[in-house]
Amino acid sequence: MSALRLLTHPLGREVTGGVVKTSLNRFSAQCTSVAARKLSTHMSCQKCLTLDNLNPNIKVMEYAVRGPLVIRAAEIEKELKEGKKKPFKEVVRANIGDCHAVGQIPITFIRHVLALCAYPELLKDPKFPEDAKAHARTILQGCRGGSVGSYSDSPGIEIIRRHVAEYITRRDGIPANFEDVMLSDGASNAIKVILKLLICECEGKKPGVLIPIPQYPLYSASLAEFDMEQIGYYLDEDSNWSLKTEELERAISVGKTKSTPRAIVVINPGNPTGQVLERKNIEDIIKFAHKHNLFLLADEVYQDNVYAPGSAFHSFKKVLIEMGAPYNEMELASFMSCSKGYMGECGIRGGYSEVINLEPEVKKMLNKCISAMLCPNTIGQATIDCVVNPPKEGDPSYATFIKEKQGVLSSLAERARMVTETFNSVEGMSCNTVQGAMYAFPRIHLPQKAIDKAKSLNQDPSVFYAFQLLEETGICIVPGSGFGQVEGTYHFRTTILPQPEQLKSMLKTFKTFHQKFVQEYK
Amino acid sequence: MSALRLLTHPLGREVTGGVVKTSLNRFSAQCTSVAARKLSTHMSCQKCLTLDNLNPNIKVMEYAVRGPLVIRAAEIEKELKEGKKKPFKEVVRANIGDCHAVGQIPITFIRHVLALCAYPELLKDPKFPEDAKAHARTILQGCRGGSVGSYSDSPGIEIIRRHVAEYITRRDGIPANFEDVMLSDGASNAIKVILKLLICECEGKKPGVLIPIPQYPLYSASLAEFDMEQIGYYLDEDSNWSLKTEELERAISVGKTKSTPRAIVVINPGNPTGQVLERKNIEDIIKFAHKHNLFLLADEVYQDNVYAPGSAFHSFKKVLIEMGAPYNEMELASFMSCSKGYMGECGIRGGYSEVINLEPEVKKMLNKCISAMLCPNTIGQATIDCVVNPPKEGDPSYATFIKEKQGVLSSLAERARMVTETFNSVEGMSCNTVQGAMYAFPRIHLPQKAIDKAKSLNQDPSVFYAFQLLEETGICIVPGSGFGQVEGTYHFRTTILPQPEQLKSMLKTFKTFHQKFVQEYK
Structure with a gap:
């Protein structure tokens, strides 16, 4: 075992004076690549699972929606909590279609039914509407032993x-x-x-x-x-x-x-x-x-x-x-x-x-x-x-259910319009109509200097743009390269999910950032 | 398209007079095995996904705990419901470690917390103990937007x-x-x-x-x-x-x-x-x-x-x-x-x-x-x-929690003892002590005639035994071959989960079945 391994002891104890010896048996047992056979600086070969013998398909896999940009966003959130000064007060997570995370209120009927299923004693509680109870009873009857705790x-x-x-x-x-x-x-x-x-x-x-x-x-x-x-x-x-x-x-x-x-x-x-x-x-x-x-x-x-x-x-x-x-x-x-x-x-x-x-x-x-x-x-x-199988007309939960459902959908429609219009009003951006779903995928026309700068950093220009946006405004979006785009075109995906006031303010900040960015790299 | 395909129309409509024509383009596009190229009786080649070109790893995969025996058990349950006469009144599912399905009662503290998380309005309800509420609040604070509906x-x-x-x-x-x-x-x-x-x-x-x-x-x-x-x-x-x-x-x-x-x-x-x-x-x-x-x-x-x-x-x-x-x-x-x-x-x-x-x-x-x-x-x-992070001494939920937890565990210990002892009391069966988990894996010593009979049906003798048991008693267990066993030895897995009275009666029936089975094939 090497000193290096001892220093990274899982319990975080500082280990000193560890004897540096290399278990050659373990070494030679499995490492096949020449690179791995070498005593590389990070001693990867002493573990049975290393980058050299890890599933190659997992190595090449990417998942941009939760990629490096999102990891950086979480770091920034921690920095803000610790009181570090930033030109913004909060991170706006427009990277993922995560409705409740940005303020959407759960549908009451759904949560009634879930609570009743989780704790059937509540079936006796007069505060819960009868249709939600009937609904929960039907589900529980479909569960072995009448419990959501049994396998279906x-x-x-x-x-x-x-x-x-x-x-x-x-x-x-x-x-x-x-x-x-x-x-x-x-x-x-x-x-x-x-x-x-x-x-x-x-x-x-x-x-x-x-x-x-x-x-x-x-x-x-x-x-x-x-x-x-x-x-x-x-x-x-x-x-x-x-x-x-x-x-x-x-x-x-x-x-x-x-x-x-x-x-x-x-x-x-x-x-x-x-x-x-x-x-x-x-x-x-x-x-x-x-x-x-x-x-x-x-x-x-x-x-x-x-x-x-x-x-x-x-x-x-x-x-x-x-x-x-x-x-x-x-x-x-x-x-x-x-x-x-x-x-x-x-x-x-x-x-x-x-x-x-x-x-x-x-x-x-x-x-x-x-x-x-x-x-x-x-x-x-x-x-x-x-x-x-939502509440039907005449059911006690119906009015609230419809109000909540239509409230969400009409607000989303309004936000879809707002997003499309705003991005189309920015010079150097164009955005197809958001007809549905929860995202816009605007195209950004970047100055050559910005493209060159990105390439000098070995980044796709859409990634470079997204990182700049995050660091300067706290807005977290996903660069177009995470989804694929026609060679030489650049985009980003933003959700339309932040609540209307926050979205309005985000779009304003975004617009200012874009203008400044274009100016800077003109 | 062949008449045969039209007859198996997904909507179950009877289609008559369909023109029988074969789309040769689709045919030749993908089928590589000689068998598949043939116009086989079930016309499998007209689908793009057939047994011939399905993931070969999925084809060989087996999952005995939910295998053919369990499928048959479900059929028998339906037959019983339809009033079909059987030598037993119900199927006893001893095939799977599914506690609530066979009568175990959920732990109240857990269900309190789940209901509170699902429907946080209940945090105002005095019927829920304060420690469960504190617990739910901590979880909800860990969720973005304070909702279990957001991605973690x-x-x-x-x-x-x-x-x-x-x-x-x-x-x-x-x-x-x-x-x-x-x-x-x-x-x-x-x-x-x-x-x-x-x-x-x-x-x-x-x-x-x-x-x-x-x-x-x-x-x-x-x-x-x-x-x-x-x-x-x-x-x-x-x-x-x-x-x-x-x-x-x-x-x-x-x-x-x-x-x-x-x-x-x-x-x-x-x-x-x-x-x-x-x-x-x-x-x-x-x-x-x-x-x-x-x-x-x-x-x-x-x-x-x-x-x-x-x-x-x-x-x-x-x-x-x-x-x-x-x-x-x-x-x-x-x-x-x-x-x-x-x-x-x-x-x-x-x-x-x-x-x-x-x-x-x-x-x-x-x-x-x-x-x-x-x-x-x-x-x-x-x-x-x-x-x-269960209730601690002094918390309002503590007494009930401990009573319920120990109630389940001591009853399981009692059932483990009962199962071991019963199987060891049957001639031609031996069972190691159930020291833990939820299963016994007794060995059955089968008469040669039973083994020959099973092999003539192309079945592992443990499978043959398990099917006989199911058909005659309604007891559903998993044959040893589903888990692997030393060549020439035969076993089955049963859970110890049926409630004590049901388990006692199941063991009695099992004993009688085994004696009869051995007698029959002596």
């Missing part, structure tokens, strides 16, 4: 899956089958499970998955983790981030040189881009997927977040079924979450997916695959139940 | 991680660092994350992981999913399922022919075997792991479940640190869950791991890896907080 079936509590199917049926006007519904801890887990099924080398080539650029980094991170080929297709910024079939064709032909394309991911409403796809556009994508025999993954977690006049949410399921044969038999997985919409229950981790048209044998494999993960958390399942 | 940091809410570190410090008498603590959705997720880091081909060989046989099938399932080599070491049934160094050496030398061994898993107290390891045994394992440069994974989720007089839980962390250099610098991950112990909150999905002595660069990779999964569910985190 791996695809979730049956009655909740049935409620999800009824919700989809109402939404689309097309029957849904509860056996196609799988509950999950948020949408992310379900997305990863479906991607995982598709991992299979084909004619010596990796499996490939088409994802939009810009994209939500869960996809790039998961594809990296699974060693699947990321086939990026560019959304067309000039036509409000729509998908063009020609671009899809270009992307897949490039993708085919390195991989066997197996699936296409579409995020609608868009993250980070905020567009809402038109029905015709969805039909084109379905036809394209059919032509190339691709599994469809429709990330529809923002289905309740549609703001722009004239925009409407069309589910892939509805469009695909209505298109008739042969499209209505295509494999499709659609994802939903309780983290977004008007509820914003991110921390609870609830979600569902509807997976249709699977081969029966494949469905068995899917069920087996999720069974080893035991079950999604039951409180998340209960939350999804509230989302798909 | 990926390793969990900081104050809860600090409470976990304090708990470990008290338990072991050795300081723990909160930055080594990572909260998770149950223990399973954390175990998979650590295994995932270790995936790395070395000198053209797969990474290998030593796991006990019999083992908890999460391990075999995860290793199959990750295409890692399972290196089984046999627990010694003749010395109450202890680990022998010679057997570990034998296993690793076999393992090395096919893989690069990288880690060893130890489950203590044992699942499915119910033993509690002695300190000397743990020291031997640590020395073995050090000698072979193995990452230690200590599955210690049953640390509160120790029943036998003279048995005591020793954490790997404590033993390893107390052994001093060089052992105290070994990499170790220890796992804990809120699903077991006296709380049995399986459905809530809360857990934590303490991971010590990682290379700093590796730790960064671990943090990055979990960040893409956003965060463990906050209600599960709150539950872990209650477990590691």
Whole structure:
């Protein structure tokens, strides 16, 4: 053992006088790379797990939404707490779609039901409305032993899956089958499970998955983790981030040189881009997927977040079924979450997916695959139940529920407008209309000097810009490079979630910063 | 599209007169195996995801605890509901450690805190004790925006991680660092994350992981999913399922022919075997792991479940640190869950791991890896907080808490005794003392005729036995083959969880069944 290791003793005790001896047995046992065999300065080789022998897929994986910028933001928050002087008073976290963190109030009905499920003694409490109680009783009856503390079936509590199917049926006007519904801890887990099924080398080539650029980094991170080929297709910024079939064709032909394309991911409403796809556009994508025999993954977690006049949410399921044969038999997985919409229950981790048209044998494999993960958390399942089976007219909770829901959604619509307008009013910025979801993805036109400066620091110019913004204003956004952008263009993603007054002030500060930044690097 | 596909229309509509035409483009695009290219009877090739091109690791994965036997048990439950006559009135689910499902009552203090966190209005309710309120307030202060609906940091809410570190410090008498603590959705997720880091081909060989046989099938399932080599070491049934160094050496030398061994898993107290390891045994394992440069994974989720007089839980962390250099610098991950112990909150999905002595660069990779999964569910985190920071003497909840906790644990101890004694009283069965955890793993000595009969059905004799038991008595257990057993020996795992009266009656029925079974195949 080396002195160096002793000095980094896990208990933080200062160890002195440790004998420096190297256990050669341990050394030679496993290290294969030449670099690792060398007595490197940080002695990495004495651990059994080092950067040299760590899962290479994890090494290359990136997750920008929680990347270095966010780590720096947390440091700044600590510095502010410790009284360090900054040109701002607080960090504004516009980097993540985390509604309650920036002041959104939970929906009372949901929290009533969760409290009743967690502590059923409250069913006797007259302060809780009868419909919330009935709701909780139904959920508890679906739990073994009447407790949310028991494991559910791996695809979730049956009655909740049935409620999800009824919700989809109402939404689309097309029957849904509860056996196609799988509950999950948020949408992310379900997305990863479906991607995982598709991992299979084909004619010596990796499996490939088409994802939009810009994209939500869960996809790039998961594809990296699974060693699947990321086939990026560019959304067309000039036509409000729509998908063009020609671009899809270009992307897949490039993708085919390195991989066997197996699936296409579409995020609608868009993250980070905020567009809402038109029905015709969805039909084109379905036809394209059919032509190339691709599994469809429709990330529809923002289905309740549609703001722009004239925009409407069309589910892939509805469009695909209505298109008739042969499209209505295509494999499709659609994802939903309780983290977004008007509820914003991110921390609870609830979600569902509807997976249709699977081969029966494949469905068995899917069920087996999720069974080893035991079950999604039951409180998340209960939350999804509230989302798909909300109070009805005449129920005691109805008026409050509608008021709260519409309050959130109309305020978000107002904020979407405010964000779009403000960014478009800044010279050197342009921003497509935020039609839906919770984000804007404005383009920034940076002076050449700023680009050169960034490159001299080995940073993408959008990263350089975002760090400057954070240090000078406390505003934390995610640079465009974390989502992907057309070469030579620069963007950032901001949420529209800060409460109206804070958002107004943030946008004002942002505008001033941008003007100063451009001036500085002119 | 073929008529067959039209007949299996997802909406269940009967479609007639569909034109049978085969889309050859889609056909030829992806199917590589000769079998798949053929127009097989089930037309599997028309789907983009088939058994032929599904992730091969998922295909071989097994998870016995929720396998075919459990599926059959659910069918039988439905048949009983529909009024079908059976020689029993209900299915007894002794297959899974699902405490609340079989009548265990939740710990009131935990449920108080969860209800308060879910619906903070209850903080004003005088019916809730002040210590539960203080507890909930602390958790809510740790949540952004004061809501469990906001995302936490990926390793969990900081104050809860600090409470976990304090708990470990008290338990072991050795300081723990909160930055080594990572909260998770149950223990399973954390175990998979650590295994995932270790995936790395070395000198053209797969990474290998030593796991006990019999083992908890999460391990075999995860290793199959990750295409890692399972290196089984046999627990010694003749010395109450202890680990022998010679057997570990034998296993690793076999393992090395096919893989690069990288880690060893130890489950203590044992699942499915119910033993509690002695300190000397743990020291031997640590020395073995050090000698072979193995990452230690200590599955210690049953640390509160120790029943036998003279048995005591020793954490790997404590033993390893107390052994001093060089052992105290070994990499170790220890796992804990809120699903077991006296709380049995399986459905809530809360857990934590303490991971010590990682290379700093590796730790960064671990943090990055979990960040893409956003965060463990906050209600599960709150539950872990209650477990590691329970009411103290003098707190208003203390008396009830202790009464409930000790009530569960002493009843479990009584049931452990009852199960051991009963199985040992049956001719042709032998059962090691259930010293801890929640399971017995008795050996059954089957008549040759029964073994032949099972083999004629292409079943492991333990599977055949378990199916017979289920059909004739409604008792659902897991056959030994799901956990692994020495060739030519047969076992089953049963939980000790049914409530005392139900357990007594189950054991009586079981005894009668076994005698009849042996008689039948004599």
